[in-house]
Amino acid sequence: MGAAHTSVPEVLDALKDVSYPADRDRLLTAAREAGASDDVVMALRSIPAEEYGGREEVARAVRDSGPGHATAQRASQARHAGRPGIAQHLRDEPKTPIHEEFDR
Template sequence: MANNPSGGSNSMFIDMQKALKGIDYPADKQTLLDTARSNGASEEVTNALDALPDQEYESPAAVSKAVGQES
């Protein structure tokens, strides 16, 4: 069972952290999206961020947790 169907999410979280590199927290959803796009984020990452509730996020962990709840 090495192929977990949701296993792709781990690489998405890594991509997301790369996309959000340099961001100052707390950050709102639009800032997350703008930063991710500026950093060349994949469509998967920008779609995941776009699906988040419109609120402030205190840390990278808070963003990852919110993305995990939305997927």
């Protein structure tokens, strides 16, 4: 389930007249014009600001931005050898011979 008390079908119902591709701002505008609830608007605000190619992509984004999203994001970072809160250039990486030469 996406935001607070909103289901994916409710979000998609509010977007039934949208032509794709559409970005998040277009989806928000369409939902408001369709009289969507505040929960539906909040669910759409929580999805990434990118272009969506169809209803399936919007549904996936709404599901992924739900309450467990932070946990999923941390798991993704762990799979890619990154520690949360550490910028890419600060992560532990093996030094190249050039970096070793600069350290001397």
